[in-house]
Amino acid sequence: MAEKLIVIGNGMAGCRAVEELLARAPGKYDVEIFGAEPQVNYNRIMLSPVLAGEKRFDEIIINGRDWYDDNAITLHAGVEITAIDLERRRVADAGGRLYPYDKLLIATGSKPLMIPIPGNTLEGVMPFRDIGDVEKMTAAAKTYRNAVVIGGGLLGLEAANGLRANGMEVAVIHLVDTLMERQLDEAAGFLLKRELEARGIKVLTGATTESILGEDRVSGVRLEDGRILDADLVVMAVGIRPNIALAGQAGLACNRGIMVDDHMRTSDPAVLSVGECVEHRGQTYGLVAPLWDMCKAAADSLAGLEGEGYGGSAISTKLKITGIDLFSAGNFAGNEHTEDIILRDAARGVYRRLVLHENRIAGIVMFGDVTDSAWFYQLLREGADVSSMREILIFGQSYAGGAQLDPMAAVAALPDSAEICGCNGVCKGTIVGAIQAKGLTTLEEVRAHTKASSSCGTCSGTVEQLMAHVLGEGFARNAVPPMCPCTDHGHDEVRRIIAAAKLKSIPQVMQELGWKTPGGCAKCRPALNFYLIAAWPGDYADDYQSRFINERVHANIQKDGTYSVVPRMWGGLTTPAELRAIADVAEKFSIPEVKMTGGQRIDLLGVKKEDLPAVWADLNAAGMVSGHAYAKGLRTVKTCVGTDWCRFGTQDSTGLGVKLEKLLWGSWTPHKVKLAVSGCPRNCAEATCKDFGVVCVDSGYELHFAGAAGMEVKKTEILCNVASEDEVLEYCAATVQLYREQGHYLERMYKWAARVGADAVRAAIAGDEAGRKALADRFLHSQKFAQVDPWAERASGGVDAHEFAPLGDVTYLEAAE
Amino acid sequence: MKKKNDWIDLAPLDAVPRRGARCVKAPGGRIAVFRTEDDRIFATEDKCPHAGGPLSQGIVHGASVTCPLHNWVIDLESGAVAGPDEGRARTVPVRVEDGRILMAAAPLSSAAE
Numbered sequence: 001m002a003e004k005l006i007v008i009g010n011g012m013a014g015c016r017a018v019e020e021l022l023a024r025a026p027g028k029y030d031v032e033i034f035g036a037e038p039q040v041n042y043n044r045i046m047l048s049p050v051l052a053g054e055k056r057f058d059e060i061i062i063n064g065r066d067w068y069d070d071n072a073i074t075l076h077a078g079v080e081i082t083a084i085d086l087e088r089r090r091v092a093d094a095g096g097r098l099y100p101y102d103k104l105l106i107a108t109g110s111k112p113l114m115i116p117i118p119g120n121t122l123e124g125v126m127p128f129r130d131i132g133d134v135e136k137m138t139a140a141a142k143t144y145r146n147a148v149v150i151g152g153g154l155l156g157l158e159a160a161n162g163l164r165a166n167g168m169e170v171a172v173i174h175l176v177d178t179l180m181e182r183q184l185d186e187a188a189g190f191l192l193k194r195e196l197e198a199r200g201i202k203v204l205t206g207a208t209t210e211s212i213l214g215e216d217r218v219s220g221v222r223l224e225d226g227r228i229l230d231a232d233l234v235v236m237a238v239g240i241r242p243n244i245a246l247a248g249q250a251g252l253a254c255n256r257g258i259m260v261d262d263h264m265r266t267s268d269p270a271v272l273s274v275g276e277c278v279e280h281r282g283q284t285y286g287l288v289a290p291l292w293d294m295c296k297a298a299a300d301s302l303a304g305l306e307g308e309g310y311g312g313s314a315i316s317t318k319l320k321i322t323g324i325d326l327f328s329a330g331n332f333a334g335n336e337h338t339e340d341i342i343l344r345d346a347a348r349g350v351y352r353r354l355v356l357h358e359n360r361i362a363g364i365v366m367f368g369d370v371t372d373s374a375w376f377y378q379l380l381r382e383g384a385d386v387s388s389m390r391e392i393l394i395f396g397q398s399y400a401g402g403a404q405l406d407p408m409a410a411v412a413a414l415p416d417s418a419e420i421c422g423c424n425g426v427c428k429g430t431i432v433g434a435i436q437a438k439g440l441t442t443l444e445e446v447r448a449h450t451k452a453s454s455s456c457g458t459c460s461g462t463v464e465q466l467m468a469h470v471l472g473e474g475f476a477r478n479a480v481p482p483m484c485p486c487t488d489h490g491h492d493e494v495r496r497i498i499a500a501a502k503l504k505s506i507p508q509v510m511q512e513l514g515w516k517t518p519g520g521c522a523k524c525r526p527a528l529n530f531y532l533i534a535a536w537p538g539d540y541a542d543d544y545q546s547r548f549i550n551e552r553v554h555a556n557i558q559k560d561g562t563y564s565v566v567p568r569m570w571g572g573l574t575t576p577a578e579l580r581a582i583a584d585v586a587e588k589f590s591i592p593e594v595k596m597t598g599g600q601r602i603d604l605l606g607v608k609k610e611d612l613p614a615v616w617a618d619l620n621a622a623g624m625v626s627g628h629a630y631a632k633g634l635r636t637v638k639t640c641v642g643t644d645w646c647r648f649g650t651q652d653s654t655g656l657g658v659k660l661e662k663l664l665w666g667s668w669t670p671h672k673v674k675l676a677v678s679g680c681p682r683n684c685a686e687a688t689c690k691d692f693g694v695v696c697v698d699s700g701y702e703l704h705f706a707g708a709a710g711m712e713v714k715k716t717e718i719l720c721n722v723a724s725e726d727e728v729l730e731y732c733a734a735t736v737q738l739y740r741e742q743g744h745y746l747e748r749m750y751k752w753a754a755r756v757g758a759d760a761v762r763a764a765i766a767g768d769e770a771g772r773k774a775l776a777d778r779f780l781h782s783q784k785f786a787q788v789d790p791w792a793e794r795a796s797g798g799v800d801a802h803e804f805a806p807l808g809d810v811t812y813l814e815a816a817e
Numbered sequence: 818m819k820k821k822n823d824w825i826d827l828a829p830l831d832a833v834p835r836r837g838a839r840c841v842k843a844p845g846g847r848i849a850v851f852r853t854e855d856d857r858i859f860a861t862e863d864k865c866p867h868a869g870g871p872l873s874q875g876i877v878h879g880a881s882v883t884c885p886l887h888n889w890v891i892d893l894e895s896g897a898v899a900g901p902d903e904g905r906a907r908t909v910p911v912r913v914e915d916g917r918i919l920m921a922a923a924p925l926s927s928a929a930e
Contacts, residue, residue, distance in 0.1 A: 517878070557886070806847075813843070
């Protein structure tokens with residue numbers, strides 16, 4: 001019969017140890033895991049990107065329910081173990097239930113330190129440790145304005161950045177003069193401070209917190225020098241302490257942490273411990289990389305294998321703030337026996353420092369450009385003698401390690417033992433082996449099988465290069481296609497970084513993402529312009545020069561260089577006065593053709609460009625505005641006559657169509673958006689082949705989405721049924737907004753829905769009331785800036801006047817001959 | 818009256834938007850005048866060598882323009898079509914002097930002959 005293994009702690013260390021054990025001795029143990037948090041196992045070091053809004057919680061889950069089920073592991077989520085009886089080999093939960101074990105693994109991690117100052121128990125004062133804290137912080141950011149983070153270390157700065165991304169005013173208080181002083185030297189700390197300040201984060205170094213002010217809830221923070229900072233939220237991130245309470249009470253030998261030997265055994269032979277709660281050879285660790293080696297050693301012990309054991313870890317650090325590149329490892333304090341090699345490029349904000357001790361790299365600090373960090377770190381861990389390449393070492397592998405300017409060659413030259421993913425401790429050999437043995441062809445598969453780049457993700461590029469190296473052509477086909485030849489980034493990546501790094505102009509995006517062409521091209525420029533409009537409503541100034549001609553002159557270019565003009569007819573309704581005005585315009589400007597469109601309005605074809613402003617002025621005077629027949633935006637809302645006239649009509653389809661059109665007009669979307677509202681299931685308005693369609697029924701409204709009748713004919717998907725017109729408007733606004741936020745530029749709604757999954761759209765709109773309302777609110781906010789008639793702006797407002805008049809006329813030259 | 822070898826003073830540089838273009842009516846057909854992000858000025862006939870599309874209506878990127886009709890890319894310096902397509906748009910000499918755009922007169926009138 002299998003022995004019983006109990007694991008206390010459902011965190012990264014506990015679960016990783018079990019994974020390692022299952023890889024060595026499946027079935028040897030009957031495993032039960034206890035976790036005080038109510039969730040499955042997630043990646044704690046990825047909480048910062050969740051807080052910054054760059055990842056969702058479900059994206060940082062390491063092992064979902066199915067992992068526990070598949071491996072017959074019993075998970076007691078939300079059950080806290082309160083006592084260990086070493087003698088009888090059993091543990092007890094808070095309710096007094098007893099669980100016997102043969103082997104016990106303690107992975108209780110660490111607790112955040114709360115500094116003992118007055119006011120530290122006020123409401124709004126919190127640590128940054130688990131997903132619950134992230135939820136509290138994002139909730140606070142919705143209501144409150146000012147946040148103070150105490151502690152300018154790794155975690156504190158990530159918290160500050162995340163809160164800033166949530167729109168709060170953020171100040172960081174740090175006790176010493178250099179940010180992240182345990183990982184950075186003064187110069188790099190200064191560059192980091194400057195970068196954070198440029199992002200609008202206030203940084204106070206050399207500042208001591210005296211007390212936290214407030215009645216019930218925190219209202220401010222007082223510093224020792226008397227300064228007072230406004231604060232509605234205080235995050236303490238001053239450090240962690242191994243969580244040894246349970247082990248200590250049980251009588252296991254503890255110092256700062258639970259004492260373990262090289263095989264992760266505690267003072268009781270049946271009890272092992274891994275993670276941030278342990279003390280090994282006098283060291284405790286607060287970073288993730290050492291956990292992996294500990295877990296391997298623990299799994300060897302549990303499996304009864306003679307392993308090498310754990311010999312301590314070299315530690316490297318990366319800051320998980322998008323857009324800030326920083327790397328540090330080893331000992332960089334320096335002393336009389338060490339020497340420095342330093343490279344500075346102030347204009348680029350690049351700083352590199354290598355600390356050498358007896359011709360070996362002892363410490364690395366890099367800021368601004370971390371391209372060679374893996375190589376330097378490898379040299380550090382190997383203890384390699386660098387005297388032969390010392391003069392050029394600082395320039396990196398491309399120069400010092402041979403002529404390897406090509407990144408592929410660089411990655412090919414790495415030894416199998418080179419660590420690629422620092423978060424998960426995965427080396428090159430493991431990745432290459434998995435690709436070859438399991439036939440992996442996508443980055444996602446490599447992540448799933450090796451965990452490389454599955455945590456902070458900064459090594460994704462290196463992993464992809466490695467895949468390209470192993471698979472050759474086979475890999476390129478599976479990679480995310482870049483937006484256009486100007487960049488290697490895909491649409492999603494570009495959108496994510498625009499939001500995360502708060503990029504607010506096209507040149508800034510091109511600079512930050514390393515565009516390969518000076519001014520982009522006709523593909524990426526309009527896409528970037530849309531992504532920026534969608535990300536920063538009211539904040540980003542539309543770049544007309546990056547728009548296709550139709551959206552620049554608000555008319556459709558025809559093959560002879562003339563334009564067509566389509567005034568809006570709300571819901572397909574018009575009046576004799578409007579028709580008269582259209583007729584007058586057609587005659588006045590000798591417009592050669594007048595035609596009905598398929599979207600229930602009138603098209604004036606063959607208008608000369610220089611006549612456009614005057615044509616618009618006349619149409620404006622009759623109360624008409626642009627129909628956006630040229631736009632990647634709302635086109636028409638087609639309707640049937642509904643209950644007002646039709647003997648079959650069930651609802652006021654025409655009136656609802658007008659309301660929808662008034663709600664949506666002027667919005668910019670990834671591609672065109674067409675709507676229709678039919679008054680009964682006979683569907684005369686053909687609502688079931690539109691981007692968003694409404695079919696009225698006796699009981700209310702059947703909502704449809706993701707249809708099309710163009711190059712492809714696609715019947716709509718059913719979204720859901722609703723009872724009132726107000727709901728139709730809300731659901732429609734939310735759906736369009738979701739499409740605006742996720743769609744790739746020039747991707748029709750049906751293609752977007754196919755890519756993300758119609759079920760995912762339904763879940764976000766019909767299955768998530770709060771999410772739907774938030775989407776609709778974001779849409780309405782953006783509409784405040786979008787609903788301006790572009791014709792009026794140009795006919796009488798003087799916008800883009802240069803578009804419509806020639807620069808000059810030199811036809812007289814002919815006469816001069 | 819301007820002579821054939823004269824430069825014609827067209828307009829101030831700022832009359833053409835950066836990464837944009839405007840047209841000049843000329844005897845042989847319209848001329849498109851382009852201004853790049855870094856204030857270089859180019860001029861070509863306003864006709865794409867492919868299907869005659871108005872190049873002045875295209876998106877200007879770097880020293881190229883993409884035709885609005887079928888996305889052919891034309892190099893403004895040489896008038897040559899980029900990439901797999903072939904063809905060449907006629908260019909017209911232009912220069913900037915004291916913040917004014919000057920265009921060579923000769924090719925304009927000769928185009929009409």
